[in-house]
Amino acid sequence: MTGASIRLDSVQFSYGSTQMSFNLSVESSDIVAVMGPSGSGKSTLLNLVAGFERPASGSVMIAGRDVSALPPAQRPVSMVFQENNLFAHLTVAQNVGLGRSPSLRLDAADHSDIDRALERTGLAGKQARLPAQLSGGERQRVALARVLVRSQPVLLLDEPFASLGPALRREMLELVRALHAEHGMTVLMVTHHPDDAHALAHRIAFIEEGRVSACADTATMFSENAPESFKAYIGN
Amino acid sequence: MIDRRILAGSIGLAAVALLIGGAFAGLAAEAFHDFGRTLGAIDAYLLRVVRFTVWQAALSTALSVIPALFVARALARHPSFPGRGLILKLFALPLALPAIVAALGILALLGRAGLVSDLMTTLTGSRWQGIYGLSGILIAHVFFNLPLATRLFLQALDTVPSDQWRLGAQLGMGQRASFRFIEWPVLRTALPGVAGLVFMLCITSFTIVLTLGGGPRATTLEVAIYQALRFDFDPARAVTLTVLQIALTAAIVFMLIRLGANMAGDANLSVSPRRPVASGPVERVFSAILIVSALLFVAGPMAAIIVSGLQADLVRLASDPAVHAATLTSLVLALGAAVLSIALSLSLVMARRTLELHRHRNAAPSLLEQLFDTGAGFVLVIPPIVLGAGWFVLMRNTGLVFVVAPLMVVTVNAVMAMPFAIRAIRPAYDAASARHERLAASLGISGINRLRLIDWPVLRRPLFMAMAFAMALSLGDLGVIALFGSDSVQTLPYLLLARMGSYRTADAAGLALFLGIICLLLMTFVDRTGNRT
């Protein structure tokens, strides 16, 4: 798995009465934190990349290819949500296995990949558990394990660790960083926490009222030179 | 300390038990010494009746529920299907139609003089004799219950979190995988309840079975009960047969519950109704075919009802004071029944959930918890004539019969609508509870405040949906009124049958159209109010 560049060219989208228009360029294997006030359009941005929303105009490019018209499954993208990443009635192994085959037709190689992914995410031996028997952190690890077996060049994280405790969150961020080091996928991560951005992101895209109002490397964004509105947002 | 919600639910359940128990007590007191003889009266004829009753109900249930699974799924996967909202409203209408009106509508298409008659006569070479017999009964039952089941399944599918639809789309789940992993688990949870409800409606079928059954071969227990209480005036036999009917239903419903899975894990309400479903052109075509055939099946007889309704002198009917009075009575009764029904249902739903929270995760639900869930449903299999006669016996010496009559209509309709209302409310309430229970407890929000602040916003839609069901059901009900002196409460369907019973067939057709229009308006109103944010 390697990364892929992402490019949004004047992507227009209306959500209710809010008009959104995104321009963003992310290099291959970059990690970008998407930050901004609630309702500014962070999740919508991710949904547009993932294909859950279709732009009214403009184009979404991944690895130089226009994917605007492609359905979600045909885009080289994996996504982890804040919750509901798992199907409650399927075991951990089955939930991960869905990343390989959406009808769960798995061969021996798939099974060993699944086991390896679970091991890599610290879930060895928990293949047969049901989601209800896992902690919140473990559930998100299952989701990451599925990302591994899917091995897509783009990973979208929609506040996946928002409901975890600080220690767990740090652990998960470490895991994402390690996975990124191993696989080099491009990561877009929506977060409210400056710490998350600090810990993981190379760059920060700041979203305000449906547009990307600033995009710069993390150091710049957390320095005196950051835009005023961003400083106000993070409370510096 | 007993939780207040359990207390409320227990009161609700007690009210239902009182309604049923009172009727039984009244009839039993009337015929106390006759019971020994009655038990001996279970003969070959009765066994044949029982067999046919269960057989037609089981077949009708299967034919209504299984296609409904797929129609509901098609509707769920195509949130922007043209006319979807109207289709759903149309699907609530059969509930409000008196059986004979529906039968005439179906016969206008498939009857001996129906639209298909010439075609079938040419095809088969002999005069088409209509659909009388088991096929006619099944078609009519599917007409009533397929749309109902579809709506209930669709509600269940609405509880799938939108993240899971997205996940399915991203993982590239095809139709089959998506059915297996996303839709079927939810549908399977809803299946026993929906199938049980449809079964109850079919097992008590009376007019449809007699009119379309073609002869006394097609006789249900309900007919035998009616006969026992009417011509033979044998309350003991009526009570015995009713108990038999309840026992049969309970056995079937119990089996269905055993078959159904009780889903562990948390249900979540979709945050966003916008649901991206990757559907290829093939699926779109199939779904469209499915939806359109279901629509035609339901809309065909409705169209026939409209056509014959339009031939009536609608202007005269619209200015007939008797029609005005009946419309007003129907609306007041339906509204009263719906409000009462929702209050009772909500109390039962809350109590059930509270009991569920109190028990250990993997412990089996207690009898009380199961009663809260399905207990009220059994009122559906008690013939209205039994409820009416039983309560009449209790009330006859009080001089209150006239006051009680409309209250009886409201109460019985309210309780009869409870199984529908509970189906609509429970998933949403349980989901809301799963999310807010602890928060509410920690903030000390309970009782009315909790209902108003925490539950109402989430329950608003399902509550209005339940209301729509209850009103439609009550609007079409002919009720328990027969013995109470029917002129004290004249509803629209009552007026309709009265006109039909005195050669005024055209008037009856016009009134059926009125009834349909009123029901459609109510649905629209309820939809609007329910969706307002």
Place this chain on the structure above:
Amino acid sequence: MCRLLFSVSALALLSIAPASAQEKLTVYTYDSFTADWGPGPAVEKAFEAECGCDVEFVAVADGVALLNRLKLEGGNTKADIILGLDTSLTFEAQQTGLFAPHEISLDKVNVPGGWTDATFVPYDYGYFAFVYDTEALETPPASLKELVEGNANDKIIIQDPRTSTPGLGLLLWVKAVYGDEAADAWKKLQARVLTVTPGWSEAYGLFTNGEAPMVLSYTTSPAYHVIADDTQRYQAAGFAEGHYLQVEVAGVTTKGATNPLARQFLEFMTGPGFQNAIPETNWMFPAGEMSEPLNPAFDQLVTPAKTLTLEPEDIARNRKAWVDEWLAVMSR
């Protein structure tokens, strides 16, 4: 919700509307009698004018429900008069002991075969008949025998004797004609039966929708279509063996025996104030004196070659066995 329940009960209270100061007569009857288009309104007006009293009608579904209602209420009934039983129910009604002798003169009473009953007074009568659609059937059967043995493709719609009065009427008719061979007759007739409905309304509705060319109804049915719809399309088939007679009667309850208005009402019932309303609202033949001629449409109706009846007592005793016999044949 309280307010709602209140308004519902207010609705019910309105319907009672007792006029407390006046003398009052309570009549239990069936609902098509009291309907706007039924004889009730005219009868009520005429009798109230005559007696200066208040008449209250309480209506239930039909004659059978009427008897059940009385049985349930027993001696506590509010009814002075029970109006709307027919001859297949009178014996059973008599057995309840809840009726008092009518004690009025039957001079004005006029029903086929005469009337001598001491308890019940007839107010109208009619004959069961098969009504056919002249546009669908050119030659109707001329006898019950022809009906039973005729072309099975010319379907008929009948009613169920377990749930409906005309259904029971046909059962008695066949019994009166075929006696012990009734079961065989039903066996042959079965092939011709399109369907058996729970009541008259359903059957007649199917018939006018064209489902079958013939339906079990009354000889008077065509009069309705002539007078109200101005059409000769629907006619009754006259049967050579004769037609079964249905007489509708009223009686005074034991409670009503203490109310002088009750017997005054029965007296009134046999005269023009009541009888004039019957033909064109109840669509039956008047069983008493009218002050105006019968609408000519009634003169065109089939006149039965013979009036068939069975003894009320025989009916009461054998009804169950006869219905079972019918069931045994028809459910095969």
